[in-house]
Amino acid sequence: MNNTFVDLNNCNIEPIRIPGQIQSHGFLIVIDQNQIIRFYSENIHNYLKLPGVALLGQPISSIEPIIGKNEPPNFINQLIVFGRINGFDQTNPFQTDIQGQAFHLIVSQSEEYFLLEFEPSHSDLRLDIQKMVGRSISEMLADKNLQNLLNNTAQQIKSIINYDRVMIYKFAEDGHGEVVAEARNTDLAPWLGLHYPASDIPQQARELYKVNLTRIIADVHAEPSKILGEELDSEKSLDLSSSQLRAVSPIHIQYLKNMGVCSSFSISLIYHKELWGLIACHNYSPRFINYKSRESAKLIGQILSSALEFRQDEENQSTYERYKAAVSELSRNMLQSMSIEDALTISDITLMDVADVTGAVLVYENNITKLGVTPDTERLSNLISWINETVKEPIYYTQELSKLYPEATAYKQMASGMFVYTISKELSEYVIWFKPEQLQTIQWAGNPEKPAEVDVRDGLLTISPRKSFENWAETVVGTSTSWSNSEIKSILRLKGEITYAINQKASEIRMLNEKLKQAYEELDTFSFTISHDLKNPLTTIKSYSQILMRDKSMSPESLKILDRINASSDKMDQMIREVLEYSRIGKSALTKVPIDIQTLVEEQVRDLSVAYEACDLETTIGETPVLQGDPVMISQVFSNLLSNAIKYSRRSNPAKISIHGSITDTEIVYSITDNGIGIDIKQLPTVFELFKRMDNAKDIEGTGVGLAIVKRIVEKHQGKVWVDSELDRGSTFYLAFRR
Incomplete structure (x- = not known):
């Protein structure tokens, strides 16, 4: 007997992206960039009458007349060219005819390959789902209450696709899920309010639900079809993440069988790019929904996702404003x-x-x-x-x-x-x-402490998801x-x-300032060391590397190494100059004059856009009240913040930044907002520390000194600086100066 230990944690390492097989209600052909067939599903002969020749290594054009006899020559290449330019969602599905039967051809890309998936265009649905979507959406959104919205959605989707049970399934922070809305046949027991362990839908499966927003399992009892190809035995396997026909994990198939489910269909619900939950549909007999109908159902999921996002953001904003007002009032009280x-x-x-x-x-x-x-x-x-x-x-x-x-x-x-x-x-x-x-008492669908059973079959240990789904209560x-x-x-x-x-009221008597004084003295010593002990040898390193680069006998590999030495020397020199600048700020005297922020910002945005090649940058400049301050230092503050805003939002499409100023009774407040990569909430407390760089910015140029300089300059002006940010949602930096 094989003594290998198995449990549902195996789900987290199961290769569900590369299953090596597909669901058998369609067939698959995989071609490379040169239109050569590299893989195909074993069941292809059930659908095509192919000549007795090997398919692998043949151009797709050799069988185009069979898979699309009424299509123009080279039509698959035309679909791929158009899809690569405009997106394959603009070409999918392509209606074609195979052996007198209507099929949908769905094209997607998997690394260097193109997946050609063929599914029947017929559907078990008797209704035209596309015509019903508009009416259903209006009924879904009729109620502003979030729970009613979810209930309406479950009912409308059941009326459209007529599955036996439709659930809206919400994920908790720890990965477990809860049925928060349900529409079902009257003869079925209710599952509303039941919780399911995180192992039921493991993390890697949840990631795939963000790639494919719908997922159909037509018949859990159907045998999957193997994928054949010369490269399947190599270290590189065929990734089916974007595939519609991707085979289902055997563990999940057994899980559905244990529940008596024959067919399932799911629609992903996304909240700020993360998986909020699923619209999970179960049928107790096999069902197939064609690609067009699934896309129409996906639209319902996207609209519900947008409604969820709007309602949740509206609630979050109300809470945020309440907290913000409280903090502002406490700030005024402390100063007064x-x-x-x-x-x-x-x-x-x-x-x-x-x-x-x-x-x-x-x-x-x-x-x-x-x-x-x-x-x-x-x-x-x-x-x-x-x-x-x-x-x-x-x-x-x-x-x-x-x-x-x-x-x-x-x-x-x-x-x-x-x-x-x-x-x-x-x-x-x-x-x-x-x-x-x-x-709280959580109602689990079965005991979460016993999520799996292990069966011994043919002398092997086989994972088997739990068979009991009886209500099991846990008091937390x-x-x-x-x-x-x-x-x-x-x-x-x-x-x-x-x-x-605290710094304003007790700066001279608190231990913190003693430590700051000591730190400043150490920084001065460090700056002196940098000036005299580091800059000279750095210059020498750079000079010698440049001399060596002129030697024509040097190999390309050596020149590449010297070029890296040169670039690293420049980066280190930049860091030294910024640290020296940080040190000098503490010693520099302030010369306060009125500063025209409007002109300053416009000039810097123009120059920085050119420097970072941000041609498509969308800039909004609001009110820009005049500041009293040192013009060189204030310019440096805005330069650093605007530089970061442009630099970290370049990957957004389009990149957007906005600059707004406002005047309160006691302060002039500026905000600089971008829609860039954002900052993890756990790293916000350390964002202004010297040499502190955020984890998600390691591949973006920077030294970790700029924000420390900003903080030191603002505090020298008796002002304050803070940041509000979330990952992938951009950042807003605030500057507040006394009037």
Whole structure:
């Protein structure tokens, strides 16, 4: 017997992108860039009457008369040329005739190959789905309530495709899913509200749902057809990620069989480029929906995705504005009050208003101030000691405190969720927020702790998904609601305001400034070392490399190495100059004059667009109130921020940046927004640190000094700078100067 250990974790490494076979309701031909047949599905002879010759290595033109007898010569090449220019969604499906039967030809690309997939154009649907879509969409969107929207969608899709069960399935943060809406035949048991373990749809399968927005499994009992090809035995396998006919994982097929499902159809729901959930349709007898009908159904999914995004963003924006107003009020209070502690805890707006919490604690200047519902003083003291020993990051949050700190079990009802912002690690000063335990009973479709069974067949261990889908209840304890992105951003903004207020009020007496003074002295020494000990040898390295490059006897490989030495020398020289500039800012005297920001920004955008070859850049310049400041330094601030905005949005299509200024009672605030790659929320606290580069920007040129220079210049002007950003959604940098 094979003793190999198997469980549903095998799903995460199962090669579902390269299954080596397709579903048998259609057939596949794969050609290379030269139109030569490299792979084909074994069932091709069930559909085509081919001459008794080998297909591999033959040009596709040799069988074009068979797969499209009424088509013009070379029609497949014409489809590929058109599709590569305009997108294959403009050519798919191509209606053709094979042996007197109507077929859809669907073309897609897989690395250096082109997939030619042939599916019957007939469908088990009796209705013209395209004609029904418009009416169904209007009925879907009739209600603004999110749950009603989901319910309407499930009902409308069931009425269109007439599957036995239609579910809307939403993914949670941990990957498990929940049925949040359902339309079903009356003889079927309801699945609404049931949860399914993450292993039911593993991560790699969820990634493929973002590539193909619809997925049909016509008959779980049909035998798949193997793909034949000379290269299948090599290390490089045929990637079927974009294929419509891609065979189904045997584990998933068994899973559907265990549920009694014969056919399934899914439509992906996308929220900000991530998989929000699925419209999952089950039928208890085989069903086939042709490509055109699937595309019409995909349109419904895309419209629902847009509606979900709009409703969720609308809700998020409302929450964001509420938190933003609270932080702004606390900022004003701190600047106007003699006591930061009072400003944060005894006004109408307090620390409790920057997030949805039930308790908050300010540990500041040897005092512990409690707001709302919190643990008692003794327990708080013990918790603070644990935080001081354990928490290393500037911000730290959890929704399961008692799992990390068992003593918190005694007060989990009031403090299962905890968020810590460290004001000063050395002085043990913190702001702590608490969320209460959120008791919930989750109804699982089967026991999630036993997601699979292992059968022994023919002497081998075989994975078998669970067979029992009976309702299994689990009560979750010791867990709060999660900390949302809006709450994290709100607290990060407050963090900046508290730091600014502390520096303004107590800059000469706090330990932080002593450390800053020491750091500045060390930086001066470091700058001197760079000037005298690094620049000269660097110049020597560059000079010698340039001399060697003139030697005509050097091999191309050697010249390439010398060229890299030269480029690295230039990069290091740039870093040295920027660090020296960072050091000089602290010593330079300010010469404040009125600065015309409009002209400054227009000139810099024009010059930077040329430098980064951003010809299609869309720039919006709003109000630009005059600033009082050092013209050279302020120019450097805008240059760095605009340079970053253009540089990191070049991959967007189109790249967009906007610059807006506004005037409040006490400040002039500028914002610079781009639609670029964005910043991970976990890296926002360190974005202005020296030499700090974000993980997603490693392949983009930069030294990690520019934003540190911006921060130092702005603080020298007694201003403040902060950022609001999310991955793949762009960034907004804010500058605030006193009036």
